[in-house]
Amino acid sequence: MNQELAKIHEASLQILETTGVRFFHPQILSMLKKKGVKVNGETAFFSPSQVEEWIKKAPAVxxxxxxxxxxNILLGGETTEFAAGYGAPIIIDQKGMRRKAKFDDYLNFLKLIQQCPFFNINGGILVQPADIGSRHGYPSMLFATLAYSDKCLMGGAGGAEEVNIVLDMLDIVFGRESLMTAPRILAILNSTSPLQFDKDTLDTLLLFAEYGQPVIITPAVMAGTTGPITIAGTLALSNAEILAGITVAQMIREGTPVMYGMQSTAADMRTGGIADGSPERAICVAYGARLAKEYGIPYRGGGTENDAKSLSVQSGYESMLDILVACQEQTNLIIHSAGTLDSHGAMSYEKFIVDLEILGMVKRLLQGLNTAQGSLGVKLIKSFGHGAGYSLDDQTRRLSKEETYTPFISLKGSLPEGATPEQELLNKINSKKEEMLAQYCQPELSPKVLTRLKAYLASKEIETAILK
Structure with missing residues (x-):
């Protein structure tokens, strides 16, 4: 561990030992006492040796x-997986107009993600539909995800009752024994910064650990409001919350698959809001990745995050900054990697398509150079000498798609007569979206399983008829 990271680590251990973390859950507090952790009321104080002992029990991959x-995906090491937006209640259209998200939007994003080769994960709270009841909203979304996609599953928020329903649904689809031995769903567990974990979060942790399902311990400290104004202080606080969460997860069940999540950034001190599209966010992403790798724990961070209010120049440059840093740091799971606007507050179909272009460009950049024999072109260059004509060469025809990235929406060459750049770009974005939706093919789900799921959800008074 280099000196910078060591200083953050030591500061985090000091925070855990002297300030402690509040856990609003009697069962968790009782368990911590039995494990030898000092507990005073609802606050637990972890010694450095306790933290360092228990986090080693988390799997590296x-x-x-x-x-x-x-x-199927592997999380850890040098692999990177992408997941789309998460949690937004608003849709922003191509003109920047806002409306409440609907369940139809949720279904459309399920289809777009299912069609996109960048994503092996689908579902979660892609948008927060306003036209379904808030009670048990995520189980309705999970039912839709199971019906419309066969990719890995992203979980949703909720307390013990909702998580039990989710696990019952997965029992029906996969069988309990299979579910216990083969993780199927990821849950994002957000600490309440500074230094607190609420009951719903801990209920989810207990149940997911019992089933052997992975959890992502993710603080979202904002420098200047919920954390110190210094980015180093915010990282120390965030790291303390993550280490506490990972420690508790391993105390509940050794070997529980966990991810080190980092959503911290700076606050915009002019408004008090979050600053997602900022250099400070990128710094947090980078240092989170480096700390996670030192601990040997899979890492979640980054995305095409931005604070823009519409598809715009701002949304492009802020998104590229964050996703490029996340990929360069070999982040294992990048959520919010397509579609988000307005500091995670909104989703946009147009931004989703633009972000696919960004992901394609970044992936090509990180492929780097192929310097194998023949790639340097010495013989070819000699054969052409001082003249042009490489476009006619057989190697050009064979390798052009491998060596060069071909954009699907970026404008190249001359515009059609009478077209404006803005309208032509929007036309290409919309054409790509419609093409993906038209090509969508619904994966098969056993009619018997579908019937059992519907009957179970009906017994819980959870809506399923809204599916088309």
């Missing part, structure tokens, strides 16, 4: 299994 095995 783990798999998540899709209904269709071709989408």
């Amino acid at each position: 783990f798999s998540v299994y899709a209904r269709n095995p071709q989408y």
Whole structure:
């Protein structure tokens, strides 16, 4: 561990030992006492040796299994997986107009993600539909995800009752024994910064650990409001919350698959809001990745995050900054990697398509150079000498798609007569979206399983008829 990271680590251990973390859950507090952790009221104080002992029990890599095995993923090491937006209640259209998200939007994003080769994970709270009841909203979304996609599953928020329903649904689809031995769903567990974990979050942790399902411990400290104004202080605080969460997860069940999540950034001190599209966010992403790798724990961070209010120049440059840093740091799971606007507050179909272009460009950049024999072209250059004509060469025809990235929406060459750049770009974006939706093919789900799921959800008074 280099000196910078060591200083953050030591500061985090000091925070955990002297300030402690509040856990609003009697069962968790009782368990911590039994494990030898000092507890005073609702606050637990972890010694450095306790933290360092328990986080070593977390697996360095783990798999998540899709209904269709071709989408199975491995999290950890040098692999990177992408997931789309998460949690937004608003849709912003191409003109910047805002409306409440609907369940139809959720279904459309399920289809777009299912069609996109960048994603092996689908579902979660892609948008927060306003036209379904807030009670048990995520189980309705999970039912839709199971019906419309066969990729790995992203989980949703909720307390013990909702998580039990989710696990019952997965029992029906996969069987309890299979579920216990092959992780199927990821849950994002957000600490309440500074230094607190609420009951719903801890209920989810207990149940997911019992089933062996992976959890992502993710603080979102904002420098200047919920954390110190210094980015180093915010990182120390965030790291303390993550280490506490990972420690508790391993105390509940040794070997529980966990991810080190980092959503921290700076606050915009002019408004008090979050600053997602900022250099400070990128710094947090980078240092989170480096700390996670030192601990030997899979890492979640980054995305095409931005603070823009519409598809715009701002949304492009802020998104590229964050996703490029996340990919360069070999982040294992990048959520919010397509579609988000307005500091995670909104989703946009147009931004989703633009972000696919960004992902394609970044992936090509990180492929780097192929310097194998023949790639340097010495013989070819000699054969052409001082003249042009490489475009006619057989190697050009064979390798052009491998060596050069071909954009699908970026404007190249001359514009059609009478077209404006803005309208032509929007036309290409919309054409790509419609093409993807038209090509969508619904994966098969056993009619018997579908019937059992519907009957179970009906017994819980959860809506399923809204599906088309």
